[in-house]
Amino acid sequence: MFKWIDHVIIAVNSLEQAIPTYEKLGLKLDRRAKMASQGVNQAFFNLGSGHYLELVEPLGAETPVGRFLSRRGEGLYLIALAVADVSEAMKTFEGQGIRTIPVEPEAGAPFVHPGSTHGVLIQLIERR
């Protein structure tokens, strides 16, 4: 069902500090954005072929990323896997009792809950 690793999200305390770190590693900052519905500021580093690394800093302590940082510290936050049909994948998973985190379509893509994956937050990205 999963086709490839589309992108990886890294949680950081501060984009101002983390962006230069990743630029030093040879990555090129593509763009920055704010996603209020997820409570994050984002920085995107394209790797080519559509794959990318994303850094996120929380908009506050009481956001999902803010809570992740206080619990586990900076580091890998989620992997986004490409699937051909997100709705179908979500239906299949829910039918099997796998915990999911639905998201309103305008707020982005849904997730499989870390409680059903041995601790990995997996986002489902529709790619043909």
Place this chain on the structure above:
Amino acid sequence: MFKWIDHVIIAVNSLEQAIPTYEKLGLKLDRRAKMASQGVNQAFFNLGSGHYLELVEPLGAETPVGRFLSRRGEGLYLIALAVADVSEAMKTFEGQGIRTIPVEPEAGAPFVHPGSTHGVLIQLIERR
């Protein structure tokens, strides 16, 4: 310099428990292996196009993965990024004062230390 996300490694307490979880998510177990030099048992799930997810369980508490699990619990352990020339990449990083973890060639591929990446263990994989 980085070309794509080659694979992602997930640290788990037990492959016996985790493999069925990932099979339930629709992934197909490709093979299992043991890498004594890294202190892990491994399970590989190919996504096609050479990309894969790898589960690792530690061979003991005093291994890198064992220490990771006791500190942070199960979850994303590392991302492996493809580069054209690993030796050149390591030289460039070391010249910039970036912390690296060299590895004997027969023991696998080297790493960039999480202390230089805001908490992300990055492995460098040579892919042409």
